[in-house]
Amino acid sequence: MPGFDAPRSESSEDGPTFGDRHLVALACGGSSEAFDLLIERHLPSIQRLCWSMLCDRSDAEDAAQETFVRAYRCLNRYDAERAFAPWLRGIASKVCLQTLRKRGRRANRELSLEDSFYEPAAPEDEGPSQRAIEAVRALSQLKDTYRLPLALFYLEDASVAEVADALGISQGAARVRLHRGREQLREILMSEREVSDVQA
DSSP states (O other): OTTOOSOOOEEETTEEEOOHHHHHHHHHTTOHHHHHHHHHHHHHHHHHHHHHHHOOHHHHHHHHHHHHHHHHHTGGGOOTTSOHHHHHHHHHHHHHHHHHHHHOSOOOOOOOTTTSSOOOOOTTOOOOOHHHHHHHHHHHTSOHHHHHHHIIIIISOOOHHHHHHHHTOOHHHHHHHHHHHHHHHHHHHHHHHHHHHHHO
């Protein structure tokens, strides 16, 4: 690939691969190809995170794009001692929180089946299970206070410390929100299943 003169960090059966830190270093040195690879690598998870936070496909796509724009502008402030993915999630979380503030009160709306679970996937992917659709629908009914920590923790495998850092709260507050969010999510799912059983 043109522009990649630095030593390759790893190799696999599919060819050479580059670690995130190595790509960031190349991008800081002016390599647009390196940053394009970072986007390609992390875009699906950032889109998924933004959708789970915003519950709107258009807003999620805009937020994901803005995340990478801000990340590019802030690359020189990235601490190479930290993993890149949590740093990027922190930027995405802040973008989503700003979007929610601009939106004001989140309107209660029913999600269509098409929009009930958005996750970029390979063409051969059979799609989400009914259980996953139910879980994401229930997640969208939670207040932002509880939905955002749960989205980070369960959909993006963020640690409690990373959730706290992304949302600008203490780890204790993050644990409380996760606990209360789980309880509310469980109640919503149980209620929906009871309704479904009655209708059946």
